[in-house]
Amino acid sequence: MTLTNYLVLSGILFSIGAATVLLRRNAIIVFMGVELMLNATNLALVTFSRLHGDLTGQVMAFFVMVVAAAEVVVGLAIIVSIFRTRKSASVDDINLLKS
């Protein structure tokens, strides 16, 4: 086994996360897909860090985690406020501005 296996796994996880964002309609599950894509990127960063013998990759992964935490807070707050006004967490229902 080489380190390439980790990168392939990271690519598979990223595509599954992207598929979740494209296919699911529940806003919370869509958000979990985004989190999965961020995690896949972190795995790639950690693997490249090991490949090059440089810890900067891990520092990048750390920053990605922190920004993801902030993003989750704001995103979930938006979902909660939309749910309050629309009584629904479906992304298809958010077409208030349409026509």
Add this chain to the structure above:
Amino acid sequence: MTPSTAETVLFWVLAPIMVLAASGLLFARKAVHAALCVITVMISLAFLYVAQEAPFLGVVQVVVYTGAVMMLFLFVLMLVGVDASDSLVETLKAQRWVGWLGALGLGVVLVGVVGRATYPSAVGLAEANAPGNPTGVARIIFGQHVFGLEVVGALLVTAALGALVLTHRQRLKPLVKQPERAAARVAAGARLTPLPAPGVYARHNAMDVPALDPDGRPIEDSVPRVLRIRGQEAGTAEYRADTYRRAVTAVLAERGTPATDAEVDAALGTVEDDPRPAAAPPGTTTGPTADIDLGGGSTRTETER
């Protein structure tokens, strides 16, 4: 360097679990199951980080992602309602197929490019991790990326404030507290005191016997509402404190005729009848009836004489 055998085994055990759990995110019907699948993926990722000589990130992964982020997801799921499931109406035509095609194409491209690229021989982190992995990471964060860390701190504060502002709800009606409730009750003329207990001043203190007020009238509200609705309330006649009958007997005795029961009954007339209406409809509270009013009754016996 090449990964050790133990790491290879760990990878081949965890990788299928992770891919299966991630597919669970795609196919799970309930959002809670999807959240559990994501938690599985994240904990497995923490294992892989530790195996890849990044123990600090492994710990942060568990603490931040599984401990904070996913718990936040579960909290929001509880707020929004666990049953909130996907709508099956397609608003965009053929979105499902285009989505599958796009995701599959992305996967093929990513795996193909990443898998076929040639990489330099792996260096490994043994040298960089020599003073300890957290120490090495901290040297880079606080050496080269201090400004970035400050910006991230500002971002976190802004995010917390933003969440507060977004979920803030303006109060449309004034807050109703205990003083306002009390004032409303007095204004409505409702009963201000607690309900009397059943059996007080009656000859019996069972739950189904209504209390008697000082005039000898039964208080309907003293019997529990459930018993009243079921019609299991005891009749008041047999348990009533016979103040009125005793008063009449005393009046008759004062006049010099030791009254027999029949005479007293004759003097009382209809007064001794069961004061309650025969069939009160369930749920309606029947007020005390007027024909057992002691004051009116006694004047009537005075005039009859």
